Amino acid sequence: MLALTDWISGFKKANQPLVIAGPCSAENPEQLLTVATAVKAMGISIMRAGVWKPRTRPDAFDGMGKEAIGWIKTVKQETGLVFATEVANPYHVALACEAGIDILWIGARTTVNPFLVQEIADALRGTDKITLVKNPINPDLSLWIGALERLNRSGISRLGAIHRGFSSFQKSRFRNQPLWQIALELKTQHPHLPLIADPSHITGNRELIAEVSQKALDLDYDGLMIETHPDPDRALSDAQQQVTPGTLAEILGGLRVSERASSNAMFINQLEALREKIDHMDQELIEVLSTRMKLTEQIGDYKKENHVTVFQLERWNEIMRTRPEWARLAELSPEFIRELYKIIHDESIRIQTEIMNKTSEPEN
Numbered sequence: 043m044l045a046l047t048d049w050i051s052g053f054k055k056a057n058q059p060l061v062i063a064g065p066c067s068a069e070n071p072e073q074l075l076t077v078a079t080a081v082k083a084m085g086i087s088i089m090r091a092g093v094w095k096p097r098t099r100p101d102a103f104d105g106m107g108k109e110a111i112g113w114i115k116t117v118k119q120e121t122g123l124v125f126a127t128e129v130a131n132p133y134h135v136a137l138a139c140e141a142g143i144d145i146l147w148i149g150a151r152t153t154v155n156p157f158l159v160q161e162i163a164d165a166l167r168g169t170d171k172i173t174l175v176k177n178p179i180n181p182d183l184s185l186w187i188g189a190l191e192r193l194n195r196s197g198i199s200r201l202g203a204i205h206r207g208f209s210s211f212q213k214s215r216f217r218n219q220p221l222w223q224i225a226l227e228l229k230t231q232h233p234h235l236p237l238i239a240d241p242s243h244i245t246g247n248r249e250l251i252a253e254v255s256q257k258a259l260d261l262d263y264d265g266l267m268i269e270t271h272p273d274p275d276r277a278l279s280d281a282q283q284q285v286t287p288g289t290l291a292e293i294l295g296g297l298r299v300s301e302r303a304s305s306n307a308m309f310i311n312q313l314e315a316l317r318e319k320i321d322h323m324d325q326e327l328i329e330v331l332s333t334r335m336k337l338t339e340q341i342g343d344y345k346k347e348n349h350v351t352v353f354q355l356e357r358w359n360e361i362m363r364t365r366p367e368w369a370r371l372a373e374l375s376p377e378f379i380r381e382l383y384k385i386i387h388d389e390s391i392r393i394q395t396e397i398m399n400k401t402s403e404p405e406n
């Protein structure tokens with residue numbers, strides 16, 4: 043278990059998401075001050091600005107480094123805003139701490155590397171600096187948790203997680219696939235760890251930021267980190283996903299914020315009644331599945347007696363054709379039913395393979 047200290051409630055109102063806004067990269071003092079002034083006017087408490095940028099290709103803009111730390115320090119003094127920046131090694135940690143940067147985050151390309159994470163954790167020992175850990179670029183929950191644990195063992199108790207999606211070779215409408223279930227599993231295992239969505243890096247596309255932000259709030263995330271730039275199209279990094287402060291205000295204004303729980307007695311009663319119905323349905327579903335698996339076992343025995351293979355391609359094709367069609371008629375998503383049947387079929391194969399491999403009872 044992580045030993046955590048609350049820090050997030052000091053930065054946000056109850057039932058409102060924490061917002062971290064600011065440019066992908068600090069490019070020059072004017073850009074930084076323009077965003078800071080706009081962000082402050084919106085009542086946003088935390089500003090982000092990347093100083094060292096982990097770029098994929100060597101000739102891409104890789105941040106203004108040490109010089110930019112100085113600009114942040116000045117804008118921080120001028121505006122009183124709280125600042126967050128990315129650190130990827132002990133040198134970055136030393137410079138950021140020296141400049142009084144309030145919040146550090148570990149980027150997705152660093153979280154994958156336990157050596158670096160450990161070096162950063164060692165460098166942070168004794169500071170209890172608020173540190174946010176982005177998910178690793180590969181969908182590995184243990185690596186994500188491992189990085190949080192390394193920091194926690196160095197005495198960092200003011201931790202948070204940033205969900206920025208996972209890279210994939212598969213083309214999708216997102217730059218990084220969200221794979222929400224991984225972040226939700228982190229939330230389930232560590233319910234007190236603040237979870238912040240980064241719709242900018244998930245989508246890679248400013249048109250999709252509102253949609254992904256809403257989804258994160260519906261999933262009870264604690265905050266949003268949104269890249270904001272005075273002139274996004276001319277940004278030196280991540281131009282397509284950055285929004286102007288004006289667009290940020292529109293996105294935030296359009297979000298529907300739901301409460302985690304309600305004290306309205308009527309709502310609670312109705313929710314209870316509906317959940318009770320669902321409990322009954324789930325019992326029925328499990329009974330039906332159990333009966334189906336018993337039939338699977340019978341078929342397994344039958345295949346064994348007749349020396350027929352477990353996997354029957356034609357039958358599987360037929361299932362994959364008919365079930366999504368039946369789903370459509372029943373107003374269910376065919377894609378959902380296709381995925382469900384893949385799981386059911388895997389289990390049937392497992393059961394029948396076990397039957398095939400069972401040596402027959404010796405007769406006596």
Ligand code: PEP
Pocket residue numbers: 066092095096128148149150151176206243
């Ligand atoms: C960033 O926040 O600008 C960044 C580089 O993010 P990530 O580590 O998620 O790619």
Ligand code: MN
Pocket residue numbers: 066067269279280
């Ligand atoms: Mn970026």
